[in-house]
């Protein structure tokens with residue numbers, strides 16, 4: 016057998032223009048390169064990265080199935096073409112076409128009215144990642160607000176709330192990750208709830224794990240579901256009951272402590288709070304991590320036997336994984352994000368970081384500190400386009416927007432309000448750009464829409480999007496936005512990327528659709544801030560501005576926009592030949608390079624958390640805490656199954672749900688173990704009703720051994736499609752999820768939901 | 776005959792992401808329901824409760840399959856109009872002018888490769904991106920795979936085709952496919968009694 020060596024793939028057919036372009040960025044977890052074939056003002060094909068070389072230092076950014084199928088979205092017949100105004104009650108779905116002037120006069124007028132009536136804190140731009148190319152997306156709405164008096168701010172995210180807050184409680188920073196080229200130095204990788212094959216987590220992360228395996232790393236995936244990563248990246252899959260990962264981690268610590276596998280030297284010099292000998296000042300005599308694990312105070316040793324009852328993982332397996340992870344050096348425990356979008360999601364983050372510390376895997380090549388794992392060299396820039404400064408200092412956790420609608424006035428620290436003692440107003444106007452987070456993606460849809468339906472609460476809701484999404488259905492005015500292909504944009508790599516991707520405008524928007532930036536500029540004009548908003552730049556001009564910013568901060572060799580465009584390279588790469596290792600300096604010299612924590616050390620015990628005085632929800636050392644809805648609670652009598660919602664390649668959250676090639680590839684199903692199906696008389700392919708006290712959804716099921724018994728898995732993001740009785744027929748898991756937030760991060764806990772399943 | 780093209784599929788690395796499928800549809804403008812390349816999910820095993828613990832021997836793997844441009848193409852043998860021909864270049868082609876859409880080839884092909892296209896009323900299938908090949912470029916599916924699990928290789932007739940018998944693939948002796956499979960670690964456990972195609976609705980629309 017011989018490999019054939021064929022040349023680069025892209026080539027133009029007669030009449031076609033080839034343009035290399037960043038994939039229409041949405042919050043997919045990747046940033047990839049496409050080669051667009053443009054003919055007669057239309058994109059006719061999308062090829063992938065066609066650079067001839069493909070090395071770990073500078074790998075091809077091969078687009079995923081969603082990027083390659085994007086044209087089915089781009090040219091979908093349901094694209095919004097004109098501004099719409101609601102006629103009839105909110106949410107009734109009756110619309111009248113209006114002109115841009117009428118629409119924008121109305122929007123600007125309402126912004127002015129609400130600002131004058133209730134103050135700037137009554138205006139709100141929700142979290143939104145539906146478009147994500149610096150110039151297209153919610154950040155331009157923030158700029159608009161900030162230049163016209165400000166609005167209620169947001170902090171945190173839906174994706175990473177608990178990990179974002181919990182990681183610094185241990186390490187004092189979010190930059191806890193080594194660059195991916197370093198994974199090739201690892202001998203052992205725990206993919207703990209981590210599924211890069213589907214959520215990407217940076218283009219090529221799955222491929223880097225493959226390379227690490229080829230170099231001899233053993234890989235183990237721990238997940239309630241045998242994810243594609245468990246199938247293709249792991250030597251072993253260990254199913255675990257959702258929401259109990261911290262129990263298994265604690266039992267692993269028990270094995271390490273009782274069998275002498277803790278890296279005692281590292282813990283002594285680099286950590287605080289492991290045992291009584293190293294408690295932070297003022298905390299002597301309190302329960303150390305060792306105390307908790309051994310059960311010195313509570314009388315419950317956290318043995319593998321203890322964890323088996325909670326996690327369903329066999330005790331011998333827990334002990335074996337503990338020994339493997341503690342003795343195979345260097346090793347990585349990579350934490351996925353699904354398990355922190357749960358009740359007490361902070362605990363699993365802290366527990367994983369502590370295991371990394373106990374095994375001495377922090378600050379070394381091939382190791383991994385766990386936690387959020389942004390890059391030590393600065394990493395992805397996320398938002399570069401200047402949203403400006405918000406004159407309103409008060410901000411709320413993104414997940415609590417509905418609370419700020421219901422009872423914003425007077426809301427304070429107990430609801431995670433930052434920057435002010437109390438909010439001055441309820442939310443009265445929402446400008447929702449590139450977001451489906453008010454309905455489809457927020458918890459407890461039936462509650463959300465009841466809140467939105469009440470026109471005395473949110474008095475004006477404008478939604479700006481490419482389709483009439485579930486959120487747009489509740490709008491008073493809908494503004495048609497263009498896709499990334501129809502305007503200029505730029506991005507750097509998602510989380511890991513060492514590249515800048517250019518997104519030149521390729522085609523005109525359909526109908527009267529405009530770019531998010533242009534719409535923002537036209538509203539700003541009406542509010543007297545037109546010049547301040549644009550500073551004389553159009554979209555391309557701001558891309559140039561962003562390139563300057565990238566060049567100034569991380570990419571000194573980045574070409575000018577003219578040269579970048581003329582080269583038709585589509586991307587600029589900073590190859591990684593010597594991957595950075597987080598905490599290398601601290602590892603070498605903890606005195607000279609202390610962490611940015613109160614103690615300067617890795618805080619296994621956090622005095623700051625202890626001082627919050629809520630040990631049952633926010634303990635000073637990471638603990639397993641039984642979730643507020645669980646198989647162990649009384650709710651399990653009526654709702655015995657746990658509902659989880661994985662990220663499917665059918666969609667990027669709710670984006671692409673209407674893409675027919677992707678629906679064909681990954682039809683929306685409720686995945687159920689045959690052992691749960693049989694007693695319910697459910698056969699493979701049956702329509703099932705999944706329900707609890709919050710709502711019900713009906714969809715076809717697929718029986719699979721790949722989901723553990725006791726769990727029903729409904730991929731998140733399907734478009735909510737209620738019938739007259741309010742039962743969803745789109746397969747949207749968020750009719751089942753709860754709006755209750757995690758204690759420390761005020762983050763979503765949407766994966767914590769108990770349900771029942773029956774034949775529909 | 777000598778050397779001929781084959782797909783080398785590293786099943787151990789395939790995540791089932793279907794980028795290859797989408798790239799093929801994009802390259803050839805295929806509508807929903809026509810899958811020149813398809814990705815099968817094979818799954819088996821089960822669960823046993825021991826005390827509070829779940830023990831599982833569940834397994835799964837994927838199979839990305841197009842047309843294997845077989846050296847002994849049974850599709851061509853059964854075609855009543857002679858529309859399917861294996862060319863000197865080793866590529867098996869369907870002549871859409873001659874094809875009457877009777878679907879005999881689809882029934883005969885043990886790989887499910889021929890696909891009926893309602894637009895033309897004929898059978899269609901993977902042409903190995905012949906136009907690209909002729910110009911020295913790799914097929915769309917091959918260059919698309921994020922896991923780098925698909926390759927185009929050349930094999931000698933009679934070369935070892937052991938992996939090409941991985942469940943649910945037929946005995947390669949049947950058609951002598953241009954297919955080399957690096958089996959997933961769990962593939963040896965799979966057979967008609969221990970595993971099944973779990974996503975049939977996705978591969979046989």
Ligand code: SF4
Nearest residue numbers: 038043045047079082
């Ligand atoms: S991972 Fe994201 S950027 Fe990459 S191809 Fe997929 S959708 Fe596009």
Ligand code: SF4
Nearest residue numbers: 789790792793795920
């Ligand atoms: S693109 Fe590659 S990894 Fe994805 S399904 Fe196809 S062969 Fe498998």
Ligand code: SF4
Nearest residue numbers: 799841901903914916
């Ligand atoms: S070789 Fe070309 S036609 Fe055949 S499956 Fe791959 S992309 Fe499709």
